[in-house]
Amino acid sequence: MSFAACLTLSTPLLSLLLERLERYVPGGYHPVHIGDQFHNRYRVLHKLGHGSYSTTWLARDQKTEKLVAVKVGTADSNPREADILSELSPTNEPTTSAFGQFDISFPPILDRFKIQGTNGLHPCYVTLPARASLSDAREASLKRLFQLNVARALAAQLALSVAFLHSKGLVHGDLHLGNVLLRAPTAFQDLPDQELYDEYGQPQAEPVTRVDGKRLPPGVPSYGLSGIWLGECSEKITLQEAKIWVSDLGEAFRPSIENRYESITPVSGRPPEFLFKSGNQVSFSSDIWTLACSIWNILSQRPLFDDCFFPDEDDIMCQQIDFLGLSGLPNSWWDKWERRSKYFTETGEPSHGREVLSWEYIFEEDIQKARGNEGYPQVSPAEKEAIFAMIRPMLTFKPEDRCTAAQVLQSKWMTEWALPEYQKIK
Structure with missing residues (x-):
């Protein structure tokens, strides 16, 4: 029997919300319990969440008496994220750019230390607590919409953050809500x-036990915890609450000194060069594609490229071609796509009986009608035109044809709609 099969929870469905228990082994997670104290300073009060290479805890800083977030990495994790955040947010002061002064939208590192545990040496860092991700805020809502002024301000901050990151020579590599x-x-x-x-x-707390009744190994926590919910339904978030941190920079890197050829971004927002296996490197242009998808998803009720339940890579590739057309798709990409006959004829026409949705249709259904049905203000014709004028140069098949983050900030929609809403927060 595998180690994973030896462990169970009193409420099995809770396992879907927890980190993988089989990762509580040498090299994996550090077992944490409520009341634990880190670094003789941070007392654990609750769990905030987890990722593949860390768990994050809400703790009381007993020196300042403030609530903080403590991220505890697995023993085999790379401290890259903390290094990058330390570089990006050396202080919490506003940063001045060509587009004015704006708050740094990356969480500041307040402290760093290591924990020696039964599963190894774990890198840890302390930062300010966050409420929830934008994705979780939408998932908590039946409406799945942000108020229009909030959506504009969120999009502006995200574009500013990507532009700032790129100005430092860094690619995020995993940008999504x-x-x-x-x-x-x-x-x-x-x-x-x-x-x-x-x-x-x-x-x-839900007790963790072994199915054979034997004692738990020393590197496994005695109970599992789901994360505390500090968030709010997306439509209830006010403009003054719409300030963000761009997080999870574990995949961030400098293309000038490192080459990467695979994207780990969720498939619905993955740039086409990685879906079509073109051999292109992850680059600043890759972030521009994911930024465009993220901005659309902030404005819309549904993701831009996601027209079915549990879409696979081929479904997304098909929809990208439906929206962008075949004219910009490199012939080599088309020729290498083995499953294209499921969606298209050899001449590039949609296969018989397949419904093709346009950008205009998706905009009307998922942005205009969705907002109108809830009694929310809709996007004006002038703003709609500006949104499309900004998004189109961000979504091109060839990475080298995409605009830059600086050009996104110079677009009409950013300067006349999005950035002015962000300025109201300040």
Whole structure:
């Protein structure tokens, strides 16, 4: 029996919300319990979440009495993210760019240390707590929409963040709404323990046991915890609350000194050069494609490229061609696509009976009608034209044909609609 099969929870469905228990082995996660103290300073109060290479905990900094987030890496994780964040956010002061002064949208590193545990040596860093990702805020809503002024401000901050990252010679490499976090208000950091639990709930521990009844190995926690929900439904987020952190920079890198040829971005937002296996490198242009998809997803009720449940790479490739047309697709990409006959004839016409959706149709259904049906303001014809004028140069098949992040910020939609809404927050 495998190690994973030896472990179970009293509520099996909870395992879908937790990190993989089989990763509590040498080289994997560090077992954490409520009340643990890190670095003789940070007392664990609740769990915030987890990723493939870390768990994140809400803790009380006993030196400042503030609430903080402590990210505990697996013993085999790379401290790259903390190194990059330290470089990007050496202070929490506003940064001046060619587009004015804006707040750094990357979480500042407050402290760094290592924990020696039964599963190895774990890199840790401390930052400010966040409420929830933009993706989680949408998932928590039946409407799945941000208010239009909020959507504009979120898009502006995201574009500014990518432009700032690129100006430092860095590619994010995994940009999507799950990696964009809503900041917690400053007052949240002063919330006493009991008020925190009264408002957001006590940690609900589910015992971890072995199916054979034997004692747990020392590197496994005695219970599992789902993350605390500090967020809000997307439509309830106000403009003053719409300040973000761009997170999960573990995939960020400098193309000038490192080459990468695979994208780990979720398939619905993955740039076409990686779906078509073109041999192109991950680049600044890759971020521009994912930025375009992210901005559309902020404005819309549904992702741009996602016309079916659980789409695979071929479904997304088909929709990209439907939207962009075959004229810009390199012939070599088309020739290498083995499953194209499922979607297209050899002359490039849609296969018999297949419905082809246009950008215009998707815009009307997922942005205009979706907002109108909820009684929300809709996008004006002038703003719609500006959105399309900005998005089209960001979404080209050939990476070298895409615009830059600086050009995105210079677009009419950014200068006349998005950036002005962001300025209102400040």
